[in-house]
Amino acid sequence: MDIILWRHAEAEEGFPDLARKLTPKGEQQAAKMAAWLKQHMPANIRILASPATRTQQTASALGMEFTTLDELAPGSSPQVLLDAAGWPLGQDNVLIIGHQPTLGMAAAYAMTRRMQYWSVKKGAIWWIANRRRGEEEQTVLRAMVTPELI
Template identity: 50%
Template sequence: MGVLLSEGGALDFILWRHADAEDGVPDDARKLTVKGEKQAQQVGQWLKSHLPQSARILVSPAKRAHQTANALGLEFEITKQVGTGASVKSVIEAAGWPDAKGAVVVVGHQPTLGRLAAALLSGVEAEWSVKKSEVWWFSNRSHDDETQTILRAVMSPEFL
């Protein structure tokens, strides 16, 4: 399998919602269910086979996000900037979008990831749904002196 990293040194911005988690409180202590562990492994295997080794991985402080990110088998950084209740602005700032180079994976939550996906594609935050353990892979490129956002892939565990 080939790496999906875009050409020209642009940023690949990969949104990965945490896998299925148990109900309960406190919210940040919720763990993945057996189904969620399977989802994380399936998507993590696919994602790892496509990511460049130098990818930055930013993970919410929530336990379910750590467990999801662990499926990649790569080092990651825990930051509140992508945690539960994070704003679209804080996630964009943490990732360095659109000016950073390379690939950044954000393991986070709804509704933030859906709002971010909407903002990246339409320029306006909206209540879009990113399903559990789903990956949305964006790239940016310059075309006619304009920066464009491209949706390169959407992957759900049920397709793996």
Template identity: 50%
Template sequence: MDLILWRHAEAQEHPDLVLGQQGDPLDLARRLTPRGEKQAARMAAWLDRQLPESARIFASPAQRAEQTALALGRKFKLRDELVPGGDPLALLELVQWPHAKSPTVVVGHQPTLGRVIARLLGLSEEDCSVKKGALWWVRYREREGRPSQTVVVTVQTPEFI
């Protein structure tokens, strides 16, 4: 299975100096900045060339994640499991890791995406840093006579595409 974890592009700052809690309406309404729109478009153009038509795409219901996913120009589903501060295990269950047949793209948030990456790669840190607008593409593979493994296919940032 291929899993592409894509962090939303650069977004407007939260209107309150003290950030709200999970599901905070002000946080969920934050939109991409003009720079974020360019980041999303650049990454989406690259990703669209790599993905088969059968790819499944899920996005957080936060406005900034939805805008990032829209840049891809494909159908996607908004899922509450992907809200900011979401549970990494809920994300893995949603995408049916590692048994889904189709590549799956998740547009979400830090630290959830970084925690999923750390879990899948068996890292000692609790999470990996995922830059705004960047994606991590990981693959689960099984080989005859060898233990299954998760490998990093690529890590891309909008600045290097």
């Protein structure tokens, strides 16, 4: 199973939090990352997004169908995110568009099985794979890409 954690691109400040939109820079970040993802991500992938406007706009940059899950809203727990994905041994590959600090904590747990505060830059992805080799479960960091690196 592969899980790709994509932090929403740069958003404007303001309230209410769920209504914050992407800045022009954020729109560019989302478009760059979406183009990269389309070239690299598996064809058979479920896409899940937070209901926040900025994550909806980031997800829309892909031009693909996605499912909005209220449980991925800002402030959700890393465990809820990982459960929604079916991590670590789900049948589907999953792309989740969400928020800090939840994404960083989920990445840390997926990689180390410990809750830690890892930072995910705006617009960046962490692509983590989990597989079985014989009796051994293996976790692999496939990619960590920021929009500035594309």
